[in-house]
Amino acid sequence: MMIPGTIYLIINNYIPMAGLVLAFKKFNYQFGMWKSPWNGFSNFKFLFMGSDAFNMIRNTIVYNIVFIVLGTILAIAVAIFLNAVPGNKSKKTYQTIILIPYLISIVIVSYIGFAFMSQESGFINNSLLKDNPVSWYTTPSVWPFILVFIHLWKSFGYNSIIYYATIIGIDPSLFEAAEIDGASKWRQVLHITLPSLKTTIITLTLLSIGRIFYSDFGLFYQVPMNSGPLIDVTNTIDTYVYRALLTLNDVGRSSAAGFLQSILGFVIVWLTNFVVKKVDKENALF
Amino acid sequence: MKKTSKIIALLLALVMCIGMLAGCGKSGDDSKGNDTPNTPSQGGETEGDTPEKETDVSKMPVVKFMGAAAGLYDNLDKVQAKLNEILAERYGIQCELHFEGFGSYTQQLNLMLTTAGEVDVFYVGGGPTTFVNNGMIYDITDLWENNASDEFKAMFPEAYIDANRVGGRLYAIPANVNFSNEILVHANKSMMDQMEIVPDDEKIWTLDEIHDLVVQAKETFPDIYGIAPQSKGTLVNQLNWESLGDPYNIGVVPDRGASRKVISITDCEEYIEFSKTMNQWYNEGLIMQDVLSTTESWSTLVPSGRAFCDFDAGAYPNGTTTEDSKFYNLTLYPNWSAANCAVRLGWGIAGNTKNPEAAFTLLQATYMDEDICNLLSYGIEGENYIVDENGKANFPEGVTLENDTWTLGFVAGWALPNFMGALPQYSSVDGHYDMIRAYDASAEQSGCMGVVFDSSNVADQYTACINAYNKYYAAILAGTLETETAIAQYKAELEASGEAEVIAEKQAQIDAKYGN
Numbered sequence: 001m002m003i004p005g006t007i008y009l010i011i012n013n014y015i016p017m018a019g020l021v022l023a024f025k026k027f028n029y030q031f032g033m034w035k036s037p038w039n040g041f042s043n044f045k046f047l048f049m050g051s052d053a054f055n056m057i058r059n060t061i062v063y064n065i066v067f068i069v070l071g072t073i074l075a076i077a078v079a080i081f082l083n084a085v086p087g088n089k090s091k092k093t094y095q096t097i098i099l100i101p102y103l104i105s106i107v108i109v110s111y112i113g114f115a116f117m118s119q120e121s122g123f124i125n126n127s128l129l130k131d132n133p134v135s136w137y138t139t140p141s142v143w144p145f146i147l148v149f150i151h152l153w154k155s156f157g158y159n160s161i162i163y164y165a166t167i168i169g170i171d172p173s174l175f176e177a178a179e180i181d182g183a184s185k186w187r188q189v190l191h192i193t194l195p196s197l198k199t200t201i202i203t204l205t206l207l208s209i210g211r212i213f214y215s216d217f218g219l220f221y222q223v224p225m226n227s228g229p230l231i232d233v234t235n236t237i238d239t240y241v242y243r244a245l246l247t248l249n250d251v252g253r254s255s256a257a258g259f260l261q262s263i264l265g266f267v268i269v270w271l272t273n274f275v276v277k278k279v280d281k282e283n284a285l286f
Numbered sequence: 287m288k289k290t291s292k293i294i295a296l297l298l299a300l301v302m303c304i305g306m307l308a309g310c311g312k313s314g315d316d317s318k319g320n321d322t323p324n325t326p327s328q329g330g331e332t333e334g335d336t337p338e339k340e341t342d343v344s345k346m347p348v349v350k351f352m353g354a355a356a357g358l359y360d361n362l363d364k365v366q367a368k369l370n371e372i373l374a375e376r377y378g379i380q381c382e383l384h385f386e387g388f389g390s391y392t393q394q395l396n397l398m399l400t401t402a403g404e405v406d407v408f409y410v411g412g413g414p415t416t417f418v419n420n421g422m423i424y425d426i427t428d429l430w431e432n433n434a435s436d437e438f439k440a441m442f443p444e445a446y447i448d449a450n451r452v453g454g455r456l457y458a459i460p461a462n463v464n465f466s467n468e469i470l471v472h473a474n475k476s477m478m479d480q481m482e483i484v485p486d487d488e489k490i491w492t493l494d495e496i497h498d499l500v501v502q503a504k505e506t507f508p509d510i511y512g513i514a515p516q517s518k519g520t521l522v523n524q525l526n527w528e529s530l531g532d533p534y535n536i537g538v539v540p541d542r543g544a545s546r547k548v549i550s551i552t553d554c555e556e557y558i559e560f561s562k563t564m565n566q567w568y569n570e571g572l573i574m575q576d577v578l579s580t581t582e583s584w585s586t587l588v589p590s591g592r593a594f595c596d597f598d599a600g601a602y603p604n605g606t607t608t609e610d611s612k613f614y615n616l617t618l619y620p621n622w623s624a625a626n627c628a629v630r631l632g633w634g635i636a637g638n639t640k641n642p643e644a645a646f647t648l649l650q651a652t653y654m655d656e657d658i659c660n661l662l663s664y665g666i667e668g669e670n671y672i673v674d675e676n677g678k679a680n681f682p683e684g685v686t687l688e689n690d691t692w693t694l695g696f697v698a699g700w701a702l703p704n705f706m707g708a709l710p711q712y713s714s715v716d717g718h719y720d721m722i723r724a725y726d727a728s729a730e731q732s733g734c735m736g737v738v739f740d741s742s743n744v745a746d747q748y749t750a751c752i753n754a755y756n757k758y759y760a761a762i763l764a765g766t767l768e769t770e771t772a773i774a775q776y777k778a779e780l781e782a783s784g785e786a787e788v789i790a791e792k793q794a795q796i797d798a799k800y801g802n
Contacts (some may be wrong), residue, residue: 028421029399030637042746049750051782053681119575120511137579138766225579226519228761231753243756248741249396249420253749 045254046244052235060236063144063220064212067151068205074152075159076197080189082160083167095164098157106218109150113223117146137227144233151219159204166200167193200247202276202283210269213237213261237261333719343370351652352395352408353662355385357697358690361665367694369661374426377651380642385694388701396422402638406645407652409701413531413629414450414457415740417637419772424635427456429646430623438654446628462653462704464601464722465628466729468621469525471496472588472613473503473595481506491616493563496595499503499616500572505592512572514584514593519550521564521577521764522597526619527554528732530792531626535759536751536780537789539796542622543733546800548792550785551759552777558644561773564765577764588613610713622730625737633703646763652675659707663699665692673709680712744791747784754779 018033023043025036047053085091101109116123117136125133136142170192172224178188215236224234241257269285277284290643349659359365366383369528373379384405386394391409398404399422410417417423430439430447442460450458478485481502493551500512515521529535537548540556551557567573574580574593584596589612628765633652635645651658664671664679670692674680679695687693699705715721741748761767 019548030421032400044747046749049784051779052750052753070764079425114579114581117596118579121576135575135766137576138761167293226756228757228759229578229767231757235753244752248745248749249392249416249422250745251396251420253745 005239008138019255020259022251024256025252026253027255039252043252044260045258046253047237047241047257053241055232056235056237056240058217059233060238063147063151063215064208066148067155068212070148070152071155071159071208072201072205074156076163076194076201078156078160079163079167080193081122082164083193084185095157095161098160100157101154102158104154106154106216106222109154110218110222110225113146113150114225129143137225138229140230140233143224143230147219147223147234150223151216154219162204163197165198166197170196199283203285206269206272206276206285209272210265212268213264215239217242234266299372308618314705343374343380346374346378346380347641348382348560349641349645349648350382350384350404350408351648352384352386352398352405353694354388354391354409354411354701355694355698356388356701357693357695359383359385359692359694361670361691364666364669365661368666369658372655372657372661373648373651376655377647379647399636399638403640405636406641407633407635407649408637409438410458410632410634411630412533413626413738414632414634415452415738415742417634418452418457419740419742422637423457424639424642424645425455425457425638426459426635426642426646427451429635429642429682430456430459430735430742433643433646434509434650435654438650441653442628444735449626449628449734449738450632452740458629458634459649459653459703460628461631461633461700461702462706463631463700465726466621466626467599467601468617469597469599469619470602471616471618472584472598473499473616474588474591474593475607475611475613476591477507477510478614484738485614487607489617490620491618493560493618496616496618497567497572500567500594501570504572507594510591511574511587511593512595513567514574514587514596515577515580515605515764516597516599517583518581519578520760521573522560523558523599525556526622527551527556528625528734530734530737530795531624531629532792534748534752534755536748536785537792538753539734540676540731543625543735546733546796548789548796550777550780552780553774557763558769558773561762561765562769563765565726565765565769566765568765573765578761578766601722601725603721606715606721608713608715620730621725621728623726623732623735625732625734628731628736629738631700651701653707655702656707659702659704660709662702663689663695663705663708665690665694671696674712676712676716677709678712678714679709734796734800737799739786739792744788747787750783751780751785751788754783 022033022036024038025033025043026039027033028036031037071196082091082094082098084093104112114122116202119125119133119135119137122136129242134142136146174192175188178192183191215238217238220234220236221239221242235251237257241254245254273285362383362385366381369383370380373381392411395405395408396605397406410423414423441462445467446460447456450456450460473485483499503510504512513521516523524535526542527535527538527540529538535551538551538557539546539548540554564573568575568577574587584593584598587593588596595613595616597618600615601621602617607614633649634641635649639645652662653659660667660679667673668682670682670685670690671679672682681687681690687696690696693710694702695705696711699708699711702708705720710718754776757779758767758772762769762772762776
């Protein structure tokens, strides 16, 4: 039974790992991956140069933490509400509706955003802020909120369905017993639903933490329309690497960035799992 | 269960090691004899130099050609078949054509170049230096010396060929296009006609005159944008400062490179003054307010009449505006040849090509064989184009730019090796190519002609500076930020990113060619 899955993992996840050596090489297309000369850690240097190095690492981590915390709270809340909706038909309708944003391509999302925020023809400036139009694409201070909003809008449907699947698996007799004992809906959520979701929350959060040094390229590059004045708040490791190496075709430096992201992600997952293990051994991932 | 997991974990680790070793083996096969791969065979000692002319098509070497396309190339199979007929008969080679849109060209090319034999002849945008640093391009010095015909060698001035040398070795041939550009404003022709303004072709316009013109246009046509961006997110790319082909302008030489002294863009008087003027125009509402975030550029906005005008750099000799033109060209600064004019568009051979001689034969044919130039530009005669009564390429009956299946030459011939070797197209004035050559001959030459910046010695500082560039350069030049404050911030960030070292390196490269 495991064979197809294992083969898939080997081909897609293990064999390409050999490519990690590129992070330590000055890649030459004629010599190929193995014969290109080694150059130690010098490919990593560019990630820590300049005034923006701190900025992009901070942005990547802080945005991800906000996404994980708010995303989890929103997804669980929606899953609980979804469970409370009476009737199968309306449940399915809501499920489909909340899933739609997840299925929209980020490029389309960026144009929807532009339709709202364009300075000359955008909905907000033309209908809501007629007298005091805002130049959205040159005002960095509003973008942390816009990016968080768009991310949550796009992802909450998918995540809430995962939590919803767990909620419907909870033994109904627990809720019935609580109701007989006079527990309010809120008490039921607090003492039955949330504890039952604990394992799922831990697993999903650990998986998200593993990717805390990565970012959704489309969200941070396409949605702000790559506008220069916004870079301070929209620059993440991925967009920085893309912009810096766009014309240099530098395989070594790109690999170094990817290598660093995975190593740091691995260390953080390992540490978080270590803490989970200390607190609650049952729920640790490994 | 635990034991099984451990066994699987061990197996996976083992497979990873095997994967690495397997990779080693493959690489060895691919790069056989490639330890000094960039040295072509020396004069007459290889079998490639004295070939018996092969008559069996199946035994002819196949050269893979990769170009960047802005037009349509749906009729690829027929064009390739026709091309192979000519190649087999005249050159004893065969060819596989491959085109990729400009948006995905670089990515696709990089992927193809990682495997030997996937591509032989390719379009080199922006000069060969990066390709040389990454070992992607073949040293064609000896092929050029020994295999190029005298006519081919005479096609370009020696200085233009030299600009494509890195470390004294030649890596690319410039595309046969214009080598000088003027900085100008395209103004929508029909709006100008409605305002009853007929510009004098020879007039040099001032920014104040352009300002008044845009104000008049905005008053006459209140619903249009005044000035559209030159390219996506950029009001104007560059004016009269010399950047040595560096698209990020980290360190420039003002006044068309005259002083040969590199300074920071934030100290460049022209950059500062122009930005201040644009800031004033932006606040007056003359410039499209979404200039930084719009995904459209002048080429769609101005001809369609949604914007009145735009800044651009291009080759527009006097007398080339015709009845069919959609815009007038108002010259701001007369044409000049930048240091990188001969390397902006070029053609080279892949570093891991298996048959450099055959690749060079194809490269030469795409420049020198008129039938091949026509075929690559306009496709199949009678189907994709006809030769009209003026001897120009035109569309056959019922065929238009929208439904033609091969429009590379009609849309962006400059992306081909030698579109000026093909027929002129129907909309051009008589003698257009001669006018371009005369225009180039009259151009002011950059003081740093032929110096193309190689960033490899300061790559870390350069990449850090690019980040500051992305943040400020276009936004300041488009007038969207308060100029003095933004330039001060730009300056501080460039300095913190190691701009001084990039400037010193640029200066050293100029000094190496021209002395102190």
